[in-house]
Amino acid sequence: MPGTHPISVERARAAFLEACALDVTTPKPGNVSTQSPGHGMHAAQFLASADASLDALFARGARVGQRILDAVTRTRAAVGCNTNLGIVLLVAPLAAALDETGDPPLSAQAWRAAVGDVLSRLDVEDARLAYRAIALANPGGLGDAPEQSVHAPPTIGLRDAMRLASERDSIARQYANGFADLFDTGLAACFEASTPAPEPAPVNRGEIAMLNVFLAFLGGWPDSHIVRKHGLALAQSVTLVAREQHARWRQTRPAARRSASDPQLDAWDLELKARAINPGTSADLAVATLFVARCVEGRG
Structure with missing residues (x-):
C-alpha cells in the first residue's frame, strides 16, 4: 500500500522477538521457561523457533495462509517439533494487517480494524495452506473435527473454518471474533x-x-x-x-x-x-498480546 506506514518492519520484527523472548524468560506455571524446562522441551527451542519463523511471518504482501505454512515449515526444520503453532496462527493475520494500516501513529483500534479486514478476505487457499501447516506441526488433537478436518482438503475459507472450531479452541475464536480477546482482555x-x-x-x-x-x-x-x-x-x-x-x-x-x-x-x-x-494456548495468546502492545505503544 502506498504512503507512510505506521511502524517500520524492523520495529515490528523486533517487537515479535521481544515478545517471544519474554515468553521464556517469564516463569509461567506449566510453561517452558529458562528457569524451568518441561514437556520434553527447553527454552532454547522456543527462541530458535522465533528466529526461524520471523521472515515468513513478516513477508510483506504475503497471504496469511502462506505466512503460516512457511513459518511452521521453517520452525520444524529448525527445532524438529511443534513449539509455536499457536503463536504463528495468531501473529500471521496481525502481521498481514500491518501492511494495510494507515499513517502513523498506529493505534490498537486502527490495527484491530485492519485485522478485521484481513480476516474477512481469508479464502479457501488460505485454509489449504494453514491446514498443511497444522498437519505438519502435528499438535495432538488440533485439527481433528467432524467438519473441515485438516486431514482433508478444505471447502470453505480459513475464517469460516476457524468459526467452526471457535467454541472449542481459543485461537480459532480470535479469527471468528476479530481478535477481541487479545485487544480487550489481553x-x-x-x-x-x-x-x-x-x-x-x-x-x-x-x-x-x-x-x-x-x-x-x-x-x-x-x-x-x-x-x-x-x-x-x-x-x-x-x-x-x-x-x-x-x-x-x-x-x-x-x-x-x-x-x-x-x-x-x-x-x-x-x-x-x-x-x-x-x-x-494461554501462553500463545499472551505472546501475541505483548507483540501488539510493544508495537502500538512500545510498552509491556
Whole structure:
C-alpha cells in the first residue's frame, strides 16, 4: 500500500522477538521457561523457533495462509517439533494487517480494524495452506473435527473454518471474533501491569506484564490445549486455580513484585509439569498480546 506506514518492519520484527523472548524468560506455571524446562522441551527451542519463523511471518504482501505454512515449515526444520503453532496462527493475520494500516501513529483500534479486514478476505487457499501447516506441526488433537478436518482438503475459507472450531479452541475464536480477546482482555491486562506505580517499579516490567496477561487468559476460561489433552473438567479446575493465584498475586504490593518469579506460582509450575499439564494456548495468546502492545505503544 502506498504512503507512510505506521511502524517500520524492523520495529515490528523486533517487537515479535521481544515478545517471544519474554515468553521464556517469564516463569509461567506449566510453561517452558529458562528457569524451568518441561514437556520434553527447553527454552532454547522456543527462541530458535522465533528466529526461524520471523521472515515468513513478516513477508510483506504475503497471504496469511502462506505466512503460516512457511513459518511452521521453517520452525520444524529448525527445532524438529511443534513449539509455536499457536503463536504463528495468531501473529500471521496481525502481521498481514500491518501492511494495510494507515499513517502513523498506529493505534490498537486502527490495527484491530485492519485485522478485521484481513480476516474477512481469508479464502479457501488460505485454509489449504494453514491446514498443511497444522498437519505438519502435528499438535495432538488440533485439527481433528467432524467438519473441515485438516486431514482433508478444505471447502470453505480459513475464517469460516476457524468459526467452526471457535467454541472449542481459543485461537480459532480470535479469527471468528476479530481478535477481541487479545485487544480487550489481553491489552487491558498488559497495560495494567505496565502502568508505573507510586512505589518503586519492578525490575522487569516486561515480565510482570507477560505474567499478568498469561494469568488473565488462564483464569478467564479453560485453556484449549489442556482441554484437548486432558478434558474439560481438568481444564476448568486449572482455570479456577489460576483465578485464585492471579488475585493473590495482584494484591502483592508493586514494590514487592520486582520480578515475575513467585514462590507459590513456582510450586504450581512444578505441579503442573509433573502432571504433564501445559497451558500452551494461554501462553500463545499472551505472546501475541505483548507483540501488539510493544508495537502500538512500545510498552509491556
